[in-house]
Amino acid sequence: MNRRAPSFHPGLMTDMYHPDAAYVSWRTGRNGLTTFDLYTRTAPFGGAYLLVAGLESALEFVQSFRYTSEDLKFLARIRDYDSAFLDELAEVRFTGEILALPEGSIAFPNEPIMRVTAPFREALLLEAGLLQAISLSTLIATKASRITYAANKGRTRRISEFAFRRAQEPMTVARASYIGGCASTSLLNAAYEYRLPATGTVPHALIELYPSEKEAFEAVAEAYNRYTLLLDTYDVRSAIHTAIEVALRSQETLGHTLAAVRLDSGDLVADSKYIREQLDNAGLHSVRILVSGDLDEWKIEELLAEGAAVDSFGIGTSLGSGAGSVERGINGGSLGAVYKEVWYVDDSGTEYPKIKIAGAKSTWPGKKEIYRHPNWEEDIVQLAHEPRPDGYHRLLRPVMRNGEVIPGSLPPLSEIRELAQQNLEQLPAEYRALSPERPFPVRFSEGLLSLRKQAAQLIGKNVP
Structure with missing residues (x-):
């Protein structure tokens, strides 16, 4: 049976309640200029920061958003609009x-990653699409940055993204992982689309295809000038001796070089040490040891602390799904970003701060800016009309005006990655840690605190 590929309908990339809410606002004639903030209340994975990504896809969604005649016929069928x-x-x-x-910026909880101002219905209908674009990419980029940080303590080790088969959105994962610091991807489509380095080894199935492991290794060594061998199909410690024998012979007779060996299971600490010793004894000092197999930043940190002899890591599931850690009670899989109304201007031009009061989920009203101390001592979130603090850097940048993308707002991926790595290097070590002892200082200005109280009083409430 032939199945038609799902079509893309930007106007239907909303939750049901978005057109429903837009209909209510239409019936009551309320469509004033409204500002929404997109932000998170916490940093993912028990960390202190977020590495921002996904702006390009978010703006592509905004530019493409419209309802076709087919979309409108569908809406008419499911609702009596x-x-x-x-x-x-x-x-x-x-x-x-x-x-x-x-993209590539460092953000902290409760700071607007994005500020959207438009007629109410326009801004509201974009909510889900913007959240999806920013949330997943930022989650994965942050995860990749944590993994590369754990791997590179003390020396440089490359991280290869192997997430395709288990990724939530493979292309998004590959792009965001590269921003976060991964050196390559296993997904050829992502390597083609984003001009990323593509890397891979060999599967266990190829080793099992041959009558013996030696014959499998010889076939690989004969096929490529530089090659990698997988050691854990049968017995790792036996396999490394076979690999060395094949490597020395292929180097002598063919000029082919064993570039790396890979471990995907077993006692990674003890086996990697044994393998390094055997390679060095054979004079194969340049052969790298690549380790994979359900690893994440915490497991990498533990392996290296125990002295594992590892030169690079291949990370799949935990990166592709933005996973947390069940053992450590750390949530993952979602960023938890929100999109909240903070300002409204009615038809008469009267301006109203907007606030939600719900304990820890209470919002901050007003059109805001974020300023960062040049030495990363603090961030200040303040109202847009308040003067810039002396010497502080403005973080929010205009990216769309009058519905059009501002030229220069979407740099090449290589520049985004470079910015991300610069920002991560500047981030103080105590906030880069996998489990920071305290959050990064984010201060709300006196003007913003005053407006919050005013907004609460307008609806007869008090804020915590």
């Missing part, structure tokens, strides 16, 4: 302004 409302949806295009942290 007034036909005049559907006529308005047919004309919806984003006409507003977006400010955002550039």
Whole structure:
């Protein structure tokens, strides 16, 4: 049976309640200029920071957002919307302004990663698509940055992203992992699309294809000028001796070089030490040891602390799914970003701060800016009209104006990765740690604190 590939309908990339809410606002004539903040309340994986990614796909979504005649027919079937409302949806295009942290920026909880200002219905209908674009990429980029940090303590070790087969969104994962510091991807489509280095070894199935492990190793060695051998199909300590024998012979007779050996299971600490010793005894000092197999930043840290002789890591499942750690009680798999209304201007031009009061989930009203101390001593979140603190750097950047992307807002991926690595190097070590002792200082200005109280009083409430 032939199955039609799913089609992409930007106007339907919303939750059901978005057009429903837009319909209510249409019926009551409330569509004033509104500002929404996109942010997180906590940093993922028990860390202190977020490495921002996904802006390019977010803006592509905004630019493509519209309702086709097919979309509108579908909406008419599932809801009894007034036909005049559907006529308005047919004309919806984003006409507003977006400010955002550039991809590769470091953000902290409760700081706006993105600030969207547009007529209420335009801004509201974009919510889910923006959250999806920013949340997944930022989650994966942050995960990759933590993994590379754990691997590179004391010396440089390459991380290869092996996540395709278990990734939530393989192309997004490959791109975000590269921003976060991974050196290569196993996914050829991502290597082609994003011009990334592609790397891979050999599968166990190839070793099992041959009558003996030696014959399998010889076939690989004969096929490539530089090659990698997989050692844990049968017995690691026997395999390394076979690999050395084949490597020395192929180097002598063919000029082919054993570049690396890979371990995917077993006692990674003891076996890697044994393998390094045997390689060095054979004069194969340049052969790298690559380790893979359900690893994450915490397991890498433990392996290296125990003295594992590892030169590089291949990371799949934990990176592709943005996993936390069950053993450590650390959540993962989702960033938990939110998109909250913070400012509204009605038809008469009257401005209203908007706030949600819900304990720890209470929001901060007003159009905001973020400023960072040049030595990373603190960030200040303040109202947009408040003066910039002396010497501090402004973090939010205009990326869309009047519904159009501002030229230069979407740099090449190589520049995004470079910015990310520069920012990670500048981030103080205590906040780069896998389990920081305290959060990064984020201070809210007196003007913002005052506006929050004012917004709460307007609805007869008090804020915590």
